[in-house]
Amino acid sequence: MGKNTMRLLCTSLSLTMICWLAEGTLSKTDAKKGATKKLEEKMLHSDKNVQDRGLVVVDPKAKDIILEHRSYCSKIKERHFSGDVLGYITPWNSHGYDIAKIFGNKFTLISPVWLQVKRRGKERFQFTGLHDADKGWMKDVRRTSKNIKIVPRILFDGWTYEDFESVFGSEDEIEELSKNMVLLAKNENFDGFVVEVWSQLGNQKQTELIHLLVHLSEALREAQLKLILVIPPAVAAGTNQPGMFTNKEFNQLASAIDSFSLMTYDYSTPQRPGPNSPLPWVRACVQVLDPDSKWRNKILLGLNFYGMDYSALGASGEPILGSRYIETLKEHKPKIVWDEQIAEHYFEYKKNKGGKHAVFYPTLKSIQLRLELAKELGTGISIWELGQGLDYFYDLL
16 A cells, blocks of 8 residues: 555545534434433344344434344354454453353454563563453353453553563563463463553564564463464554554564454544544555465454544543443434445434534444455454443344
């Protein structure tokens, strides 16, 4: 993808993002809508999936989302996406634990956000977060799907620049860290780890970090364990500039790392409100990372199962999860708008004395198009995170 193409992509997406602030209008009836009758929610499962029920559309009605979102297909073992599927789970959002048990057969990798590694001195490492590890839940998930791998995320917590430099400069330290991670996985019955470390050093010490990651991966692989690396987008959001992890770094690591969890979300910000994950940008991130399609099956294209609620007052915004999204639909009954270019839905509403808001939250149609893109590009997917979406989303996997 050339620079001109990337520049055009970013310009057109920027125009799309600001149009709701400049042009969006609210009907005079919005303030009255909260007083109308309570909308129903189906609680029973369906024997048909969301496609067969005609719900994957560009023009969904708020009342239909409210009615259907809990009603997932009872054929929970059916898979519609053949690539790797990684699902993240957070301890502070317990519904994700239930989702992993119910739909375990649709995932190949589950990553509970549990662990941190701290450096306590020369060749001394401490792992924290094990109090969150739930052995009973792990057993239940594996009972649901015999092929699923449980790979907790691990953060390099509290590391200073000097800590990284000390480890980079000592093969003994790298060896000790690798050995400790293998022992932790074996003792706790983990299948490996999702490692999130790349963004901590900015663009510094990349050669040394790659050396460390290759060593960790080799040690884990020797013990039949996996290493998945979290990576930032290859095209920086809102620009035509390369991101912090490009084709160069990808090629140096691709043969060693089992999978790459690509963060193709958080495109917009409160200062630059708009879509979570514009489809042309998602495509560009994969193509820039691996233009020759050599390692596409190792890329896990990131899907957000959360949204963002932006306020026109004070350039503010906050994440919106499934439960509050449904509450907002019930209260305001907005018209849901489809943006063809970014392939996302959004809607507007007005708070009493709070000014105008715009909500970008995934829908069945936006998710389906990203799954189709992943199939076309030959990638897997990663979902942040399982407790944040609507239950009927999982019919699509």
